[in-house]
Amino acid sequence: MSSTDARTDAGATPAIAPADAVTDEVADTGPGADELTGSEPGVGTDVADTLDLRLPDELIDLIAGQGETGGQASGSVGQGTGAVLPGYGHPVDGTRPHAPCGTSTALADDDLLDNVGAWGPVTTRSGVFQLVPVRIERDLALISRWMNDPAVAAFWELEGPESVTENHLRPQLDGDGRSVPCLGVLDGTPMSYWEIYRADLDPLARHYPARPHDTGVHLLIGGVANRGRGLGTGLLKAVADLALDHRPPCARVVAEPDLRNTPSVSAFLSAGFRFSAEVELPDKRAALMIRDRALRALL
Template identity: 35%
Template sequence: MNIEAAKNWSPATAAGNEGWQHLASAAEPLAIRAGDGHVSLVDADGTAAGQARISVADGRLLIDDVAFAGGRLDQPQILAGLVDAALRLHPSFDRAFLPVAKTLWPVSTLATEAAAGEPERAIVHRSVLRQLPLLWRSQASHSTYPALTTAIGPEDRLPPLRQPRPCGPMYERWIAEIGLTVSLRPIDRRTDLDLFHRWMNDGRVAFFWELAQSHEELDKYLAEQESDPHIFGVIASFDGEPTGYFEFYWAKEDRLGPYYEPLDWDRGWHGLIGNTRHLGRPKTLALFRSVTHYLFLDEPRTQRIVGEPRAAHQKMLSYCADAAYDKVKEFDFPHKRAALVCCERERFFREVPL
């Protein structure tokens, strides 16, 4: 259906902006507009990229009359954005009922279930939708490798061949609870070194990271990462303002690998909040959940995200607990007593609000 054919409603009559939606296919965010029983995704010029009617009947969240702007080739991404917006507007529902794919073909990229007794309805589950690379994860920044074997790596823990690190923006998601957009991008030592040096030489950060070093030493640290396929650094921002630094790693090849039974696609991360303006539990927890979300989105074969915070770092462990990480055990690294924490994919998408 062409969006011009939709009747009795337009973005101009909507109640207002309900937030932002970041499609993997779009360079700029789309505004979420809701009102009069409809939801739409609107470009900066006020043009609706897509819209739908939403209603609740018999305890079900229904999405009907879906329409797309003429010429849009990213209809699956738009539909995913509309469904996600509908679920945000109705947070008590964990699934939405859509028309079947034979009447709305992008449904085939989202739905995993046919409604019992209703041949004209397909079901999209919230926990499935938020694992799909249709929203938030920039498609142009990523490449996916097949499971190719390699003889390069730790001899006792040879990994599959790893894809190169992303280039450019990796992830963007508007977080209603704090009213900010979180974004992730690779660190660039040519432009980010001063920021990295300032954060690492902050006493609060240096206590845990032990990298209070000179520009030259930190430049070497980042340069060594560039030649190591198992790890790379990331700058996290709120509304474009650099906020924290994270390191994403493949656990099998990491120093953590010998201390548990790693799977090929296990991922892990270290992180810090360097911008003191954004300290505090709501923002920190939003970042930790977003980082975990990104790592699951990045590689669909990843079933576990692991970490190794200090065993005595109770604040960090409490953040982990609120992001669906279980404490598995304690163990001794050469430099610290650590806790092994683990987040399972199924539990994360079932329990963690995004």
């Protein structure tokens, strides 16, 4: 599945998925509506197709230098104070974590996404939430199990042995940092999978008028017990706010759930995204959802 098939479609109840599917959706409209089960990540096996763009090392170094000296934009999401979630956390006091085993040094050192690993934790209505960059040796079995949930597999198409999921994760972890796979950890427990990616450097940019530093989001909620509880809208809003707070150059957070996935589209709307357009992607007709920095206080 190409990265343009955002994994945000998964949680709706399209013709091929169960009513309580977990995907990019999550409306707070009642049981079964709040699931995020999938939509394609910004990279995956198509990582070589990200606009065939390779940033010069000099430019990456320049961006990294600016990111280290620049301050954080103010925002509505509360910042952590250097706390670490048990077993899954990273310092969030502005320092950069060391590159974990299984990730490239590029992921730790570049600034294409302004150090996602140091964005949280933040307090949401559902508890303390944090995006934790994936480590293959720690997280592969869990993510693979989620990918084999039929509701998730219908959209992510990564069912099968763990090697299938690993082959999806590796290009992101070993790439230049334009897509960062993360676990969503709520009150210390991993319960969702996210991909934060540079939409302007992704094949998706061929299908909509992308702007520099557009930040894309793909996600799925992993456990059935966490679906239908109204988690999706709150977490989508929290992650979008984190991106806007920690990425000053980013003016928009974008997503592309399957247009058939009404609960997913509804969840994005409830999280402050606006419906921008219908977009014809290689494997689906998508709803282009956008959360604008300029409108975040109004939506």
